[in-house]
Amino acid sequence: MQVTPELLSRFPLLKPLPHEALEQLAPHAELVRYARRAVALEAGVREGKVCFLFEGRLQGVGFTIDGREVGLYFVEPGDFCGELALFDDNPQPEFVIATTAASVVFVARNPLREVMLRNGLVSNIVGRKLAERVRQMTVQRTLLGLSNIPQRVCGQLYLLINEARRKDDSGEIVNPPTHKEIAIMLNLSRETVTRVFQALQSRRIIRRDGPGRLIVADLASLRHFAEGGEEL
Amino acid sequence: MQVTPELLSRFPLLKPLPHEALEQLAPHAELVRYARRAVALEAGVREGKVCFLFEGRLQGVGFTIDGREVGLYFVEPGDFCGELALFDDNPQPEFVIATTAASVVFVARNPLREVMLRNGLVSNIVGRKLAERVRQMTVQRTLLGLSNIPQRVCGQLYLLINEARRKDDSGEIVNPPTHKEIAIMLNLSRETVTRVFQALQSRRIIRRDGPGRLIVADLASLRHFAEGGEEL
DNA sequence: AAATTGACGTGACCGGAGTCACAAAACGGC
DNA sequence: GCCGTTTTGTGACTCCGGTCACGTCAATTT
Numbered sequence: 001m002q003v004t005p006e007l008l009s010r011f012p013l014l015k016p017l018p019h020e021a022l023e024q025l026a027p028h029a030e031l032v033r034y035a036r037r038a039v040a041l042e043a044g045v046r047e048g049k050v051c052f053l054f055e056g057r058l059q060g061v062g063f064t065i066d067g068r069e070v071g072l073y074f075v076e077p078g079d080f081c082g083e084l085a086l087f088d089d090n091p092q093p094e095f096v097i098a099t100t101a102a103s104v105v106f107v108a109r110n111p112l113r114e115v116m117l118r119n120g121l122v123s124n125i126v127g128r129k130l131a132e133r134v135r136q137m138t139v140q141r142t143l144l145g146l147s148n149i150p151q152r153v154c155g156q157l158y159l160l161i162n163e164a165r166r167k168d169d170s171g172e173i174v175n176p177p178t179h180k181e182i183a184i185m186l187n188l189s190r191e192t193v194t195r196v197f198q199a200l201q202s203r204r205i206i207r208r209d210g211p212g213r214l215i216v217a218d219l220a221s222l223r224h225f226a227e228g229g230e231e232l
Numbered sequence: 233m234q235v236t237p238e239l240l241s242r243f244p245l246l247k248p249l250p251h252e253a254l255e256q257l258a259p260h261a262e263l264v265r266y267a268r269r270a271v272a273l274e275a276g277v278r279e280g281k282v283c284f285l286f287e288g289r290l291q292g293v294g295f296t297i298d299g300r301e302v303g304l305y306f307v308e309p310g311d312f313c314g315e316l317a318l319f320d321d322n323p324q325p326e327f328v329i330a331t332t333a334a335s336v337v338f339v340a341r342n343p344l345r346e347v348m349l350r351n352g353l354v355s356n357i358v359g360r361k362l363a364e365r366v367r368q369m370t371v372q373r374t375l376l377g378l379s380n381i382p383q384r385v386c387g388q389l390y391l392l393i394n395e396a397r398r399k400d401d402s403g404e405i406v407n408p409p410t411h412k413e414i415a416i417m418l419n420l421s422r423e424t425v426t427r428v429f430q431a432l433q434s435r436r437i438i439r440r441d442g443p444g445r446l447i448v449a450d451l452a453s454l455r456h457f458a459e460g461g462e463e464l
Numbered sequence: 465a466a467a468t469t470g471a472c473g474t475g476a477c478c479g480g481a482g483t484c485a486c487a488a489a490a491c492g493g494c
Numbered sequence: 495g496c497c498g499t500t501t502t503g504t505g506a507c508t509c510c511g512g513t514c515a516c517g518t519c520a521a522t523t524t
Binding site: 062063064065066068069072084086088090093117120123127128130131132133134135137138139140141142143144145146147148151187227 | 297359360362365370377419
Binding site for chain 1: 470471472473474482
């Protein structure tokens, strides 16, 4: 499906661009809807495009030799992924999979790269984004270092809330990731995540609110457990 | 200690720069020698400099809340780290520690950033480097997904060889990381790494050769185990 | 409405890596 | 060479998260 410059301008990365640049990009952009579990970007392939998420949620996923899934990051609406293609010609390192029904805008790599090189501002933003990704991966990797497993899950939950809406002492996550999706982010089994969630629910720290809404009622306690102040 | 433009030009990143750019950078560069275990870059601090490794080996290291070390990456001579400072103003996310006696060249962030912005080539190289780091972190994270632990160690060893010298069917690692340094890269205990090394040595796959030289005699077998073709 | 699917929940069992406690060896400084 | 320090080597024990095997439930499909 075709894309208008207005649609492109709704993404923070592209918003600062002058209108003519957006008009230049629009013909090389494409709106695609994915069902849950569909593959948006494939690992090992020169995709030659950057993926902007309009709605839904994506997850970067790797696979070990023995077929085990490895969760790398989540992508929230307004954000983008596959941006490594803007820096080199190497193939996409990981899969990007829709964890919910999602609509994304693909922008071809070369035109976007040209715009980026010509416009220092965008260049800066993309660079900052990449730096941010490194920071995020570092935090995620550090989470895996925690030997106390409930703590690890609480830490992940806490990160998820910061990405999403967040009030003073409570927060909510709409369309939360499934237990399995969290499990592969943390190198845990799905059952273990379920058990930790049960423990958190019985302590009234988190609560399900209908389908697709997870409410964190006691953010302070969650942080407490995430920081290892007390064992779950 | 002061730094000459010639010294700077010995780093692949800076080599393509015109001589006047190097002369511009040299006054803002500093040569520092570190003893083993010294901290070159500190986490949580705006270091405001990029660290080029001249000789020795560095390791990016994080710490969990409970004080456990987390190994992130190794830096080999000619390479650099702390480059996130070129993209944003946020503090350095992880520690960088000398795993052997090392000499490094610090280049102040701002002058280097200016040179980078003026010289598209350097800009490209730094961008590619950052992209490469994301790829490397992805691979490293995928290693952690392996539930067979000896396999994980073999995979790491294999990666280390690729970074270093490598012949047809054997390779050597000079000043190899200690077992503990490998252990924190893989979320394992030091003892477990030792035991896997013992198993590999008894099978004549690896061999110590004097101090500071590890020889991989049978690279094919190592890869075999790394890929899970057989259990150790 | 029945059937299928996938997510979630839960118990029992087991293996294997962490931990602890040493000993031995290698290294580095003097 | 000598001595303190670090690294490596090794056994025994413990424990806890993975695995397996279910059951339940809600959403979608047919």
